[in-house]
Amino acid sequence: MEFLIATVTLLTIILLIVLIGTRGRPMMAVSQFRSFLTGVNENKVQLSIFILLILLSAAVIYYFFVMPDLDAGPVQPISFSHRLHAGDKNIDCRFCHSYVDRSIHPGIPAVEKCLFCHNFIIANHPEILKEHAYFNSQTPTPWAKVFYLPEHVVFNHERHIKKEIQCEACHGNVKGTDRLKFVEFQMGFCVECHRAKDANLDCWLACHN
Numbered sequence: 001m002e003f004l005i006a007t008v009t010l011l012t013i014i015l016l017i018v019l020i021g022t023r024g025r026p027m028m029a030v031s032q033f034r035s036f037l038t039g040v041n042e043n044k045v046q047l048s049i050f051i052l053l054i055l056l057s058a059a060v061i062y063y064f065f066v067m068p069d070l071d072a073g074p075v076q077p078i079s080f081s082h083r084l085h086a087g088d089k090n091i092d093c094r095f096c097h098s099y100v101d102r103s104i105h106p107g108i109p110a111v112e113k114c115l116f117c118h119n120f121i122i123a124n125h126p127e128i129l130k131e132h133a134y135f136n137s138q139t140p141t142p143w144a145k146v147f148y149l150p151e152h153v154v155f156n157h158e159r160h161i162k163k164e165i166q167c168e169a170c171h172g173n174v175k176g177t178d179r180l181k182f183v184e185f186q187m188g189f190c191v192e193c194h195r196a197k198d199a200n201l202d203c204w205l206a207c208h209n
């Protein structure tokens with residue numbers, strides 16, 4: 001949706017550039033490009049508007065097309081979106097990460113779980129066909145991991161979930177994110193909440209091994 005708006009805005013700005021540059025005769029831009037440029041060059045007001053609009057369209061391109069990608073996490077093998085699934089479609093986190101309150105590893109869903117829905121929903125979408133390829137060749141989907149803990153730290157989801165700490169407290173706004181971003185958890189982050197909640201602060205007993 002944002003992309004549609006951005007594209008329409010961009011096209012409108014380009015149309016304005018052409019209309020102003022050609023004083024209302026857009027075909028001139030095609031047939032007499034050179035004299036059009038000199039024409040613009042001689043009229044200072046027109047030239048400033050022209051440059052301003054070009055800068056404006058560059059800004060629109062940057063903010064809507066380049067920035068979101070710079071701001072997103074790593075490209076995943078299948079363009080899976082948490083915003084769409086957990087946000088818009090409101091699928092429960094635990095439907096996919098089923099072991100989060102029962103084991104140390106929350107688990108990334110196997111492709112079977114995706115196909116549970118996608119055998120019926122948009123079954124011929126190119127990204128869904130990739131799921132079939134992984135399924136048929138029995139290859140686990142090579143998802144890029146994004147949340148990191150230093151290796152010597154033990155972390156157990158179960159303990160935290162049982163205390164009703166929300167996923168968002170540690171993982172941020174997953175429901176509003178298409179591609180999750182890299183996060184390396186720092187000790188200060190863990191300690192701050194342990195202190196606030198009166199949880200174990202005994203480093204060696206609790207977190208380090």
Ligand code: HEC
Binds near residue numbers: 080085109110116
């Ligand atoms: C509970 C049902 C359900 C499950 C499970 C599910 N999806 Fe979806 N998925 C949907 C729905 C609903 C849509 C929106 C379809 C539409 O646009 O009409 C969707 C859309 C998509 C799209 C298309 C997005 C786009 O750009 O249009 C991709 C890719 C996708 N899912 C990947 C996955 C992957 C990978 C998994 C497994 C990790 C998965 N889905 C699991 C329901 C599900």
Ligand code: HEC
Binds near residue numbers: 175
């Ligand atoms: C339809 C299935 C599905 C749902 C629902 C879902 N996830 Fe995921 N989740 C995935 C898949 C597939 C990946 C791996 C790809 C990725 O990182 O985007 C993943 C990755 C993650 C990761 C990153 C793991 C890592 O380090 O790489 C976190 C954290 C996570 N999900 C949290 C959540 C939370 C919190 C919710 C609920 C708000 C949720 N997920 C809902 C399928 C799902």
Ligand code: HEC
Binds near residue numbers: 093094105
């Ligand atoms: C107290 C903080 C905290 C809470 C709350 C939390 N997580 Fe995590 N989560 C982490 C940390 C830390 C890691 C990285 C663990 C690692 O690398 O071993 C992680 C990793 C993950 C992963 C990736 C696991 C993998 O195998 O790569 C998934 C998926 C995930 N969390 C889902 C969830 C879901 C779903 C919830 C809510 C039901 C949740 N988490 C709540 C801290 C938390």
Ligand code: HEC
Binds near residue numbers: 149165185191206
């Ligand atoms: C949002 C708050 C919060 C954050 C953030 C958090 N914790 Fe916790 N943690 C708790 C609470 C509350 C408990 C107590 C659970 C209980 O009593 O069963 C706990 C318990 C634990 C325990 C078990 C301690 C024991 O008594 O044996 C470990 C280990 C642990 N956390 C590690 C971590 C690590 C590592 C991080 C950082 C990646 C972290 N926690 C981040 C709230 C948090």
